[in-house]
Amino acid sequence: MPIGPDFDAKDRVKQATSIVDLVSRTINLRRQGPNYVGLCPWHDDKRPSFTVNPVRQRFSCFVCDLHGDVFDFTMKMESVDFRGALEILAQAAGIVLKQHGPKTEPGNPDHKPTLFEAMKWVEEQYHQCLLHSNEAIPVREYLQDRGITQESIDKFRVGFAPLAWSWLVDRCRSTRFTPKILEACGLILMNNRGTWYERFRGRVLFPIRDTQDRPIALGGRVVPGIYGTEDEPKGKYYNSTETRLFTKSDNLYGLNIALEGLRKADDKSLTIVEGYTDVIAAHQAGVTNVVAALGTALNERHIRLIKRFADSITLVLDGDDAGQRRTSEVLDLFVTSDVDLRILTLPEGMDPFDLCMKQGGEAFQKMIEGAPDAISHRIRTETKGVDLLNQTHAATKALNNILKTLAGIPASEIAASAAKQLRQQQLIGRLSRQFQIDSEHISRRLNEIRNSLRPRNYDADADSKNMVPAKIQTVDFSSFVGKERELLQLLILQPALLDTAVEKVSPDQFVAGPLKAIYQIMDDFFHDEREVDHDSLMLEVQDPVLRNVIARLYDEAASKNELESGDSTSFALDMNQQFDSVLAAFEDEVIANDHRAKVSQLQQKALDKEEELAALEELLNQTKQRHGL
Ligand SMILES: [Zn+2]
Incomplete structure (x- = not known):
């Protein structure tokens, strides 16, 4: 496995990002001993269960069973993959990443950072036009008449696109943003005579920003009276088309501004x-x-x-x-x-x-x-206008529709939450009174409908390639074989032991899929003469499930280490002893497997006389050895 081109950059990004600062932007953290704690953003947390360890630069939630570093937190919080998280954190830290491939050079319409910069420039051009141009006078009056204040216009960066067909294209000539870039931002189009024209001309503009407060698209609204002798365009409202920066379903207008308050609010x-x-009127009010x-x-x-x-x-x-x-x-x-x-x-x-x-x-x-x-x-x-006691057919239909909605909550979710159980009982009681139907009967009907529903695949439509399922699948740790887990923990804490481990244990001897995959990666690292400590693993591995397993192994091992290592030399000794016994366990298993194979061959009488004798003798020796005879 060659060292990735970004290995250095990943490390620098990690060094430059404080996990406490990063997490604090989303969660209220308070100090507790050496750690910080807060309410976990991914489950209904009352405790708090979310811990940030500033020394190790990691977070964990023991309820969600999630562990990780700044990359994992960003991956999960922003619903992006590892590369996406790296880009976000690199940008925040002012670190320039190498882009993959020739197509994404700066200045290219496929280069996202260039598009972001172009959108920022465009937003400013249209905003200044609204504020100062003569052509925008009727627009300013229109906004004023509607009661939108100057403060709101500034805050939401409201703009205006003049009627000229090439206003923006003319202006971009003196910048590094080519018409192709503006096209990639969804702002201009080419007509069949081969000239560019503006999509939003003659409209008042509402810039759409992403959660990182970057302009990514525009919404336009017709301003009455602007079009002179021209017909007013059809469609009062008009959004940017979807672009590399903007997808409708992944953004909400005003969220960037709402977040300022929301992040701090209880x-x-x-x-x-x-x-x-x-949105603007509400914020203004x-x-x-x-x-x-x-x-x-x-x-x-x-x-x-x-x-x-x-x-x-x-x-x-x-x-x-x-x-x-x-x-x-x-x-x-x-x-x-x-x-x-x-x-x-x-x-x-x-x-x-x-x-x-x-x-x-x-x-x-x-x-x-x-x-x-x-x-x-x-x-x-559902019950509006229905006489529930006399219109039997309509009432049954209404009840079924309501129960269908209720049945959407999976039984497992209800079983896991006392609040949800209570809520369901209350609703059933209420329906029972309203429809004058026995609550037992309603419960039964609800269960029938629930059982007939297939479980929903929540992420079925995650079609964008940057999307990872919002819920990171976690692995059941209790299913891991003790010695496999122990060996990996020892290696993560004491990478020097890998030398011996690689010689004695092959990845094929692992049963558990994720542990096997991690050991395989360590094995590859070793043969590439790379360091295999926890940090380098976390910089290399991008799969969210494997990252979570590595982080959790490390957290467990490091806590044990901190607890037990009053005296570090004795701990190192312990660790060596533990290592020896884990290796012995792997070796025992090899012998035991061999033993089983021989016994089964004997039982099937697959061997001839001579082989049978030899096999018996070997088995006897192995058994003696195992019992120290
Ligand atoms: Zn949690």
Whole structure:
């Protein structure tokens, strides 16, 4: 295994990143002895169970059974693979990574950092245009009329694209951003005469930023009266197409700004509205945890994104029927994820923008707090207009629909949580009263429906290659063979022992898949004359499951080491003794296997007389040896 070209860079990134600082950006940590502790972001934590060890530069959650370093934390938090985590941390640390392949040189339309820089430049051009150009006067008036303040315009970097067909292309000529780069950002198109034209011309623009606060796309809205003699374009709202930087389902408008408050808040809740201006109005009115989906219905990717930052969501709907229908689809999604969902249905004809502008943020906040949870909302909409006691057919249908939603929560999840059991009982009791049906009967029906549902594959749509499943699959440690686990721990703590180990134990002697894979990597390292300590392993191995196993082996071994090593020389002695006995265990197994093979050959009488005698003699000798005779 050759040393990767980035090995050095990975090491520098790791050195430059403090795990305490990194984790603190997401979780409130407090000091506890030599460590820091906080609530784990990946399970419903009350304890806290999440520990950060600043000396070892690692984190662990013993409930999730997750262990790792700055790369693992970033991989899981940002839903990226190892390379993605390396890029994020390198950028934060100001370390330049070598790019793979010739296609991604800076200045190339495939080079993501160049696209990020271009988007930043574009955002600024359009923003300045809105602030200062004469052509934007009607737009400034329009925004002012609607009540959007200068402060909001600055905060959200609102912009304007003039009507000229080539405004942006003309400007980019004096920069290093070519039209091809702007095209890759989804900003300009080429017509059939071979000239570039602007996608967003004549629109007020709402830049969309990612969770790292980088502009990645634009949303545009028609401004009435701008188009002069031209027809107003169809479609009031217009989003960037998907690009290398932007996918609709992996981003939410305003999340970059909402995160500032959300990261510090105890109450991690997000409110989702429909439009850009709804978000701006809410923030302006002081309700800052508000975001909008980007021209697409809420889906599993959004939920995965939201779960990284919030544990409860309020979905705000206009009072129309289309909104109601969409909700029931969304609802089924949320029921299976453990995000708490509330549904706020606004009075007919009202949207969050008007509400915030006319009645203020407090009124909006109050409505959000009073919103019914999703199941209650479901019961309410399913039973609306149905006479539950007399319209038997309609009532049965409504009950079945409600139970189908409830059945989406897997039985295993309910069994594991007392709160969820209680909640289910309450809901069944409530349905029983409302429908006048025995609660036993409802429970039974719920179980029937639940059993008929196939388990959902939560990550089935993770199609982007940078996506790794949000839930890192973990390995059952108790299933590992003791001696295999011990040997690896010894080698991680004392790499000098590898010399002997490689000679005596081959990777094929390992039973457990992940341990075997790790030992194989150590073996490769050894033959390449590379160091095999824990740090170099963690810089080389990228598979999240293997990383978790290595980290956990190390954590366990290092804790034992710290506990027992009052006197380090005696510990080293212990370690050598332990090493000898582990090697002996491997050797014993080889002999025992051989023994078994011989016995089975004897039993099958597969040997001729002479061989039989020789085999018997050998078995006898082995047995004597084993008993020290
Ligand atoms: Zn956890």
